[in-house]
Amino acid sequence: MSISTKYNPKEVEQKWYDSWMQRGFFRSTPNPNKEPYTVVIPPPNVTGVLHMGHMLNNTIQDILIRRARMQGKEACWVPGTDHASIATEAKVVAMLKERGIEKKDISREEFLKYAWEWKEKYGGIILDQLKKLGASCDWDRTRFTMEEDLSAAVIEVFVDLYRKGQIYRGVRMVNWDPLGGTALSDEEVIPKDTMAKMYHLKYELVGDDAEGGFLTVATSRPETIMADVAVAVNPNDERYKHLHGKQVRIPLLGKVIPIIVDEYVSIEFGTGALKVTPAHDLNDYELGQKHNLPIIDILNDNGTLNELAQLYVGQDRFAARRNIVKDLQEAGYLVKIDEYPSIVQTSERTGAVIEPRLSMQWFCKMDKMALPALEAVMNDDIRLYPPKFKNMYRSWMDNIRDWCISRQLWWGQRIPAYYLPDGSFVVATTDAEALEIARKKTENPDLQLTDLRQDEDVLDTWFSSWLWPISVFDGFKDPDNKDILYYYPTNDLVTAPEILFFWVARMIMAGFEFRNEMPFRNVYLTGIVRDAQGRKMSKSLGNSPDPLDLIEQYGADGVRAGMLFSSPAGNDLLFDEKLVEQGRNFSNKIWNAFRLIKGWEVDENLPCPNETAIQWFDARFNEAFIQLEDHFEKFRISDALLAVYKLVWDDFCSNYLEMIKPAYQQPIDARTIEATVGFLENVLKVLHPFMPFITEEIWHELKTRKDKEFLIVAAWPKKDKLDKAITEQMEAVLNIVGAIRNIRNSKNIPQTKQLDLSIKIVSDNKYDAFLSIITKLANVKEISFVQDSLDGAISFVEAGDEFFIPMEGNIDVAAERERLTKELEYTKGFLISVAKKLSNERFVSGAPEAVITNERKKQADAEAKIKAIEQSLATL
């Protein structure tokens, strides 16, 4: 038999993935005899390629799904992608540009044709990459947020909410990208530190008694003075008290505007006098609302000045700034220019400086919908892991603002609002319905579809994805279909904390709004994958490894394990390739354990010498399994993996296999091999969710299996009663083995040299069943039981008993004495601290019974140990 000493993942991973697919193990259909377990994937952007964050996130989902499947639940993991309005549109625009086509030169329909073309070509890449990772999604259920049914759901929801009065049109200050020609969300805006210039401008005071006086105003945007509607000062500012209620004249323009008073104005900043430009600054807008000021918008969509500016019309905002500064200076209105550090907002996509701009947008009211969504999380109907996110969630939901759902883009669901010639509008799911409503509304039966103009904007991508857990099961199209009734509410959602509000909270709202039920029960929030120095992984830094390269190099199992070795829930993961290497090494360890077992010849006639070892590992597995299940219940996936890791490496390989291993080239007995194969199978089962490929491979190599007898659908182990007696005894035995090995190492005794061991038992002999184990693991020739301490031997104490290793005279008495004395002193110190506690009246009366008994036991153990060490010292 020749199996490679190195496990080779490349050869096996594709094979098993194909087998699983062929046999339909990932597929799920409603089965009333089984408990459903459902996960919907956080749909990755169609523009995306697999990055480390996806790897982590999807590994965790796959672990949960695979475990549930083995537990006999009807496991359903729904995959899909998100149309990602702005990101995709930007990609398509860039692609067109390369072909020499400008977006503005083509029609909406043409553009969408290109966009779909792009989506068909690249949109599936990321899902294919997930297959390499081993993701056991039900691929037959793959959905896309912009496919027909899901789009219909979005429109239906919009119309429904509009009719309920939950959607309205309104003016809002948005982040306007003059180059891209669209509003951006706050997330698509990048703040950049810069040095800004502060221009101090003289505004002439108006009125008989103020002739010749000036008020100096500081601004970083002198080109917006034409949009000024007031100058504001702080009411407590002594410098300006005499100006309250007066007026000033805008330089160059000559227009007269009032001086208003508001505590919002900072006395220290600039000159303490603030020009108010409601159309071009969010704070000014709010100030304007408060003081009933008019709004003058002097900018066009593309960042040039319009007619309302009166001056510099047609010039770009930055050109206008240069020119007006020159003119102001020449006219004597410019007092001085200061520099100060500031933050300028730029567009993530185009790099253009963002223009705060008022525009008409569609909004979705949040106040009512937020209530049940907040309640469900606060009372733990929906649990967040880790729970620290509850606070954040609450503060956001408490201060929730209406949701701006319109985007000035083409790629997405077009807003189903239709404007009538008179400027009013109707909302309807179809053109025909819109026309019908419009005819009724206008009482004009001759109104034609061509008289209606549909809103040009599309809906925010989140307005599709908030419906995801419902729409993937066609819960809008057919609210009582078998799938939605069976799979909804889903069980667990695995996602990133960054989108807790944008996505998770809104899914919860949608769940209650449209199905009267939460969309999922648990939300597991993963951290951000960072590099070893803690920096966020990014393309520009080039610090992100290519996940597919990693899989190629270390195997999907190795990468999965590596990702999880250091990823507690909600904490950022400092990714280090060394972790993946550790994962690969772990694969190899399991592989070699399998090779060992597979290589043994069985002799049916041999008696079984390993009953104790078998009994122990059985108990130990159960103990570890109980711990594992506990970790899973608390979503401590990283700890769960570590528990399995230690079970496999330490307990199964280092201890159990060494205990039962026959001498070189000797056969093994039937009872032992049978038990051992069973143990390995159990180990493979609990390991499978983490490392699906290698475990499936060994599962099949180990035995000939029936057609559908695959590990992926094997029964998850069951908890048994804890057998503490055997695990505790073995722990003591392994301590003895460790002590002997320690002596061997510290005395430079070769591994191959056999030692003798004498045991002086204080109470009853509990070692009989373990003698062969000690002999084997510590390479002991003979074990004898003695009444008296041994001369010329190194000794140690375990569980109150004394152990002696004869040293054939070459024993360093002084060193031995020192070691024993040290240990004696430590134990005496320990005894004193225990005795102190026990002699403390208040401790004995105050502490619980169990604690006191324990202290008594500690006292007795310490006393026994001291006695033993003292005897050893005496015989030395």
Add this chain to the structure above:
RNA sequence: GGGAUGUUAGCUCAGCUGGUUCAGAGCACCUGCCUUACAAGCAGGGGGUCACUGGUUCGAAUCCAGUACGUCCCA
């Protein structure tokens, strides 16, 4: 500025409602081994005043207050 949260070994983190020899794990490190399952390995070992200060308590890594530093969210 408001709020949340954290600070435990060289690194990443466990340590539940105070009480086992409680100061832990993995990795890294050091020493010795190519012992026929595995050097992607085996055996052993050394590392920490639990951020700081004070308080509550018979007893504090754990509870409370303050300080310092860090991170996140909101403005």
